[in-house]
Amino acid sequence: MCWTPAQQLAHITVNGASLRTGDLYAAGTVSGPDPDQRGSFLELAWNGERPVTLADGSLRTFLIDGDEVVITARSNGSGVPIGFGEVPCRVLPARS
Numbered sequence: 001m002c003w004t005p006a007q008q009l010a011h012i013t014v015n016g017a018s019l020r021t022g023d024l025y026a027a028g029t030v031s032g033p034d035p036d037q038r039g040s041f042l043e044l045a046w047n048g049e050r051p052v053t054l055a056d057g058s059l060r061t062f063l064i065d066g067d068e069v070v071i072t073a074r075s076n077g078s079g080v081p082i083g084f085g086e087v088p089c090r091v092l093p094a095r096s
Contacts (some may be wrong), residue, residue: 067091
């Protein structure tokens with residue numbers, strides 16, 4: 001990470017975006033240098049150059065209409081585990 005949480009807050013709000021107590025904000029994809037530390041599907045598929053094998057055996061390089069993505073988060077930073085639950089979403093076709 002290049003910025004501290006305080007710097008991220010300043011960056012978000014400097015041009016007028018508002019935040020209130022309880023709002024969550026994120027730093028985006030946090031990835032490491034090794035293949036097993038990639039943090040997004042785009043990185044896992046190496047920008048579409050290396051297909052990813054899904055649980056059903058199919059290969060995919062990008063998300064497609066109808067795919068379901070479930071985002072979860074967990075932190076043990078202070079020694080007390082905190083879970084943020086699941087946020088499921090489905091990729092819908094573009095509006096015409």
